[in-house]
Amino acid sequence: MTDSAAQRLIEAMGLMSQEDGHPRIAGQVLGYLLVEGEPRTLTQLSEALSISKASASTNTRLLESKGMLRRVSHVGSRQDAWALVDHPDGQMIGTIAARFRRNADMMRDLAGEFPDRQGGARERVNGFADFYRVSADFMDEWRERLLGETRAKQASPEDR
C-alpha cells in the first residue's frame, strides 16, 4: 500500500513534468527523491524507476542544471548520489522567471526593429516585453520570499 502511494506520486509527478514540457523521467526522479528523502545513486534511480542508466544520468544532470538537484559524494562509496536541494520549489520559480526574462529581452530587441509609426506594432510588442520583464521581477521576489522562509519543513534528518 505504501509502495502503491509512492508509485502513484512518482507517476503523477512524471505526468506533471511532461505537461510542463519537460521529460517525464525528470518528474519521476523528483518524485522518487522526494519520497525517499535521502540521496540516491544512479543505479538506485534506474532500478527503482525501471529506466536506463543513460536516462537517469541525463535527467539528473538536467535537473541539476535547473538547480533542483545536487550531487553529493557519499563518503564510503565512490558512487555519486543525487539529492533534492533545500528548496526545489524556489528553483522551479526561478526557472520560470529566467525564461520570462529571456523572452522579455528577446521581444524588446525585436520591438526596436519596428518603425516608429506602423499602426502601433512597436508599442504592442514592447508592451508584451514589459509584461514578461515585470512578471520575471515579480517571480524573483516571490522566489526570494520562498527561499527566505527557513521553515523546519524539509529539515530534521532523523528519518531513515
Place this chain on the structure above:
Amino acid sequence: MTDSAAQRLIEAMGLMSQEDGHPRIAGQVLGYLLVEGEPRTLTQLSEALSISKASASTNTRLLESKGMLRRVSHVGSRQDAWALVDHPDGQMIGTIAARFRRNADMMRDLAGEFPDRQGGARERVNGFADFYRVSADFMDEWRERLLGETRAKQASPEDR
C-alpha cells in the same frame, strides 16, 4: 525591412511557444495578431504564416481555450475573425496558476495516502503541494493586478 522585423518577431514567438511546450504555430499566431493589431481571418492567418487552414483552425481554438484569443464576427463578412483579448498576458499567468493549482490538488490527495510515520514522506509531499497552492494564489493576485491596470496601451484603434 518592416516585413523582416515582423517576420522575426513571429518566428521568435513561435520558438518561445515551443519552449513552453506549446505548438510553435500557436506562438506564431499570437505574434502575427500582435503585429497586425487587428482581427484577422483564418485565411489571412494561413496565408501569412504559410500554414494549412486546418492548423490555423486548430491553433486558434487552442488559444481561445486558453483565453488568449477571441472570435469576433466582423460585420460585413461572414468569416470569423480572431483577435487578441485585451490582456493576453494576464491570461497567460492565469493558465500557469491553474496548472499549479491542479498540481497542488493532485499532490495533496496523494500525500494523504502516505502512512503517518514513514520517514516524513507525507510531510515532504505536503510541503510541495503547499508550494504549488501558495504559488497559484500568488500568481492569481498578480494576474488581478495586471488586469486591473486598464492602461490605454492596447486601445486607440485608429490604425488600419
Place this chain on the structure above:
DNA sequence: CAGCACGTTCAATACAGACTGAACGATTTA
C-alpha cells in the same frame, strides 16, 4: 437548385525529442 466559401474533423504523415543499448574513458580493486 447548383456552385461556392467557410470552418471543422479525420486519417495519414512528418518531425522533434525522449529514451535506450552499446561503447568508451576513468577509476578502483584484486
Place this chain on the structure above:
DNA sequence: TAAATCGTTCAGTCTGTATTGAACGTGCTG
C-alpha cells in the same frame, strides 16, 4: 595487469504529437 564498476556520450529507435490534405457539413449566393 586484468577485471570490475561507475558515469557519460553517442547513434539509433521509438513514441507522442504537431501539421497537413482531403473529405465533410453548413450556410450563403447566384
